[in-house]
Amino acid sequence: MEDILTVDKLTKTYRRGFIPKPVLALKEASFAVKKGRITGFIGANGAGKTTTIRCLLNFTHLDSGRFFFFGTPGFGSEARKRVGYLPEHPHFYGFLSGFEFLKFYAQLSGKKKQASEIMDALEAVRLKEAADRPLSAYSKGMLQRVGLAQAMIHKPELLILDEPMSGLDPDGRRLVRNILLEVAQRGVTLFFSTHLLDDAENLCDDIVLMAQGKVVYAGSLEKVLLQSSGQHLLRFEDEAHALHQEEVAGLDKANHRIREILASGGRIVEVSRSRRRLEDVFSQWTGGPS
Amino acid sequence: MKALLLIASVTFKELIREKTLHGLLVVFLLISIFSLILGQLSFAEQVRMSLDFGLSVMHLSVVGLSLILGAQLVQREIDRKTIFTLLVKPLQRTQYIFGKFLGLSALIFFTTFLCTLFLVLSMRYLGQFYWREIFTTGFGQWIECSILIAVVLFLSQFLKPPVTIFCGVALFLIGHWFETLRFLTQKNPDAGLKILHDVLTFVFPNLEIWNWKGMVIYGEFLSPLHLAAAFGQGLLWMGAYLFLAALLMERRDLIA
Numbered sequence: 001m002e003d004i005l006t007v008d009k010l011t012k013t014y015r016r017g018f019i020p021k022p023v024l025a026l027k028e029a030s031f032a033v034k035k036g037r038i039t040g041f042i043g044a045n046g047a048g049k050t051t052t053i054r055c056l057l058n059f060t061h062l063d064s065g066r067f068f069f070f071g072t073p074g075f076g077s078e079a080r081k082r083v084g085y086l087p088e089h090p091h092f093y094g095f096l097s098g099f100e101f102l103k104f105y106a107q108l109s110g111k112k113k114q115a116s117e118i119m120d121a122l123e124a125v126r127l128k129e130a131a132d133r134p135l136s137a138y139s140k141g142m143l144q145r146v147g148l149a150q151a152m153i154h155k156p157e158l159l160i161l162d163e164p165m166s167g168l169d170p171d172g173r174r175l176v177r178n179i180l181l182e183v184a185q186r187g188v189t190l191f192f193s194t195h196l197l198d199d200a201e202n203l204c205d206d207i208v209l210m211a212q213g214k215v216v217y218a219g220s221l222e223k224v225l226l227q228s229s230g231q232h233l234l235r236f237e238d239e240a241h242a243l244h245q246e247e248v249a250g251l252d253k254a255n256h257r258i259r260e261i262l263a264s265g266g267r268i269v270e271v272s273r274s275r276r277r278l279e280d281v282f283s284q285w286t287g288g289p290s
Numbered sequence: 291m292k293a294l295l296l297i298a299s300v301t302f303k304e305l306i307r308e309k310t311l312h313g314l315l316v317v318f319l320l321i322s323i324f325s326l327i328l329g330q331l332s333f334a335e336q337v338r339m340s341l342d343f344g345l346s347v348m349h350l351s352v353v354g355l356s357l358i359l360g361a362q363l364v365q366r367e368i369d370r371k372t373i374f375t376l377l378v379k380p381l382q383r384t385q386y387i388f389g390k391f392l393g394l395s396a397l398i399f400f401t402t403f404l405c406t407l408f409l410v411l412s413m414r415y416l417g418q419f420y421w422r423e424i425f426t427t428g429f430g431q432w433i434e435c436s437i438l439i440a441v442v443l444f445l446s447q448f449l450k451p452p453v454t455i456f457c458g459v460a461l462f463l464i465g466h467w468f469e470t471l472r473f474l475t476q477k478n479p480d481a482g483l484k485i486l487h488d489v490l491t492f493v494f495p496n497l498e499i500w501n502w503k504g505m506v507i508y509g510e511f512l513s514p515l516h517l518a519a520a521f522g523q524g525l526l527w528m529g530a531y532l533f534l535a536a537l538l539m540e541r542r543d544l545i546a
Contacts, residue, residue: 014543014545054374054543054544054545057374057377057378058377059374059377059543059544060543060544060545061541061543077380080378080379080380081380083378084378085374085375085378086375087371087374087375088371089371090370090371090372090374090375091370091371091372092372092375093300093303093304093372095303095304095307096300096303104296104300105375105379107292107296108293108296108376108379108380108381109379109380110293110379110380147375150375151375154379
């Protein structure tokens with residue numbers, strides 16, 4: 001599968017404090033985002049997710065490393081036309097109505113949009129009814145959705161979102177999640193940072209896991225959930241046809257236990273690898289509490 | 291160019307709703323009305339006194355507005371993260387800076403126009419019709435404010451807004467005291483003072499160039515050529531400071 005974004009050894013140091021001291025925010029972070037996939041960018045607060053995104057979008061300058069959007073180095077004018085972005089908790093011009101707001105961002109993107117197209121964009125984020133209302137009257141969830149609409153107004157191929165579901169109530173999160181799934185179904189590649197592991201587990205095909213400025217895992221979510229668990233789940237019936245369930249660590253032990261059950265006259269009903277939660281994987285990789 | 295004008299337009303629309311602007315306009319109105327009353331108390335020169343006072347208040351109001359709004363123009367958008375949704379679009383940081391400048395400069399133009407209109411009507415009420423003189427002074431004040439906006443936009447690239455405002459006020463005062471500084475330099479043999487004078491005159495304009503209040507009050511006529519030359523000189527200073535601001539903006543890390 002084609003890599004739509006390739007990141008190679010990004011390093012970034014900030015200088016903080018009255019007497020500026022260097023703080024390492026990113027240390028040789030490398031990963032790739034595959035076309036048409038939903039990639040979660042996961043890490044605790046301060047892990048370096050936002051810094052990475054800001055480096056990729058040229059908001060901050062790199063110390064070293066390189067990155068490619070659509071195979072082209074850097075974030076040039078061509079990439080800008082093909083990428084949409086929504087930061088975490090942004091403030092929008094409150095005096096603009098939802099319609100005017102999208103029209104402004106469409107014009108800024110160099111796209112001349114018909115009124116019907118803007119209304120469609122609002123419809124896609126369930127805000128058609130609020131089109132004429134000023135953004136200052138929007139709720140937090142509505143602002144997040146109109147923010148999503150501005151990120152998508154120029155029909156980007158890659159959508160980069162910084163904590164898109166952070167600070168929303170459960171209904172708001174579900175709504176945003178559904179919108180993101182719809183966007184992904186249209187073939188848009190999604191790359192979003194989050195520390196909400198449930199959302200990442202429900203949405204993502206791939207994950208990039210960051211801890212203390214380093215990428216500790218980048219790849220398939222399914223693979224890491226299965227790989228990280230050495231447990232096998234055995235469901236079997238004994239000779240009296242009573243159903244049992246056992247968890248066995250390691251493949252060899254599982255095989256040995258299966259032979260024991262069969263030898264004692266039992267029947268194997270199901271053997272499967274236990275699938276761990278992303279939360280467990282996260283704790284394991286980042287050294288947090290398990 | 292279109293992106294630049296879009297930023298200018300949205301900046302103007304945003305700033306026109308600013309409470310600072312409304313507050314300063316109210317203060318200007320109140321003080322101007324007070325000046326009319328004060329003028330009536332004087333035995334002579336009522337119109338000249340009211341006009342002088344009104345133009346001074348207008349000057350301070352628009353300069354204050356330029357410094358306060360200009361100092362936070364960029365930093366506020368970084369803090370609120372609005373800038374990130376803009377700069378991810380096909381918009382250069384230089385275009386962003388110039389757009390912000392144009393938006394605020396247009397607002398100051400509009401505010402100055404409103405104030406001058408009020409003063410023209412006040413003078414009409416007092417029986418004098420000084421519209422050309424008052425508008426000329428307003429024009430000079432707008433050029434001066436636009437230079438100050440460019441200066442604070444430059445300073446705000448590396449200073450926090452309160453420090454930027456402080457430095458802006460200091461430069462405003464220095465800009466109007468160049469003649470005094472030159473006089474002191476001539477009278478005082480201190481080499482340090484001379485170096486300070488030379489450096490300041492090199493890096494900052496003499497703002498008295500655009501202060502036409504005195505000429506107008508005493509009925510001196512400013513030719514269109516004079517106005518055009520002063521405008522051109524102002525544009526050069528604005529351009530220089532905006533160029534530096536854009537240069538720093540391109541290089542800085544945008545951190546909320």
